Amino acid sequence: EIVLTQSPATLSLSPGERATLSCRASQSVSNYLAWYQQKPGQAPRLLIYDTSNRATGIPARFSGSGSGTDFTLTISSLEPEDFAVYYCQQRTNWPPITFGQGTRLEIK
Amino acid sequence: EVQLVESGGGLIQPGGSLRLSCAVSGFTVADYYMNWVRQAPGKGLEFVSGIYSGGSTYYADSVRGRFTISRDNSKNTLDLQMNSLRAGDTAVYYCARGVFFGELALDFWGQGTRVSVSS
Numbered sequence: 001e002i003v004l005t006q007s008p009a010t011l012s013l014s015p016g017e018r019a020t021l022s023c024r025a026s027q028s029v030s031n032y033l034a035w036y037q038q039k040p041g042q043a044p045r046l047l048i049y050d051t052s053n054r055a056t057g058i059p060a061r062f063s064g065s066g067s068g069t070d071f072t073l074t075i076s077s078l079e080p081e082d083f084a085v086y087y088c089q090q091r092t093n094w095p096p097i098t099f100g101q102g103t104r105l106e107i108k
Numbered sequence: 109e110v111q112l113v114e115s116g117g118g119l120i121q122p123g124g125s126l127r128l129s130c131a132v133s134g135f136t137v138a139d140y141y142m143n144w145v146r147q148a149p150g151k152g153l154e155f156v157s158g159i160y161s162g163g164s165t166y167y168a169d170s171v172r173g174r175f176t177i178s179r180d181n182s183k184n185t186l187d188l189q190m191n192s193l194r195a196g197d198t199a200v201y202y203c204a205r206g207v208f209f210g211e212l213a214l215d216f217w218g219q220g221t222r223v224s225v226s227s
Contacts, residue, residue: 049210091212
């Protein structure tokens, strides 16, 4: 079973700063990782698919990179609406879908 | 416009049953890999069950044998029959559409329906 570990658990930054969120897989997942944003009381929203492709309507300040076991979500300049919880996700042989435990991005 | 609307959640005693439904508009359920994902209070996201367009079904170990995923092509809905419910099943349940870009991502989600299992 592939385990996705996100770090840090909580990231405290100010608007305008750059955010770097990490997702590490317990074994190689090639170049196929997705990222989601979830705000309180809302469903998750797809941000990034296949490691680096922005989903429809996602601003260019969101970018993804990585390969193998180490992946990064970068928000180049934080807007007030970006403070939320972020999850990485991978389709694996079993279970079919695996999520990381999440990184909470909070206002400093 | 793509929309997914879950219903059927509520308060249920341990050992009871509930049937969740996800009404879909804007696309055909049978054409996609459809999923149920849950989120326990204050916790992260957990895959529950999925059904491929070809009909193959998958379940998390924690629900296999108790939950059954299905779809009603005539109504364009995704369902989750939940039996023998436990306190650990308490969560918000989301239906989500899976799309294989290079690999699978969940591109549309419903707003969720809350299931509380308690005596």
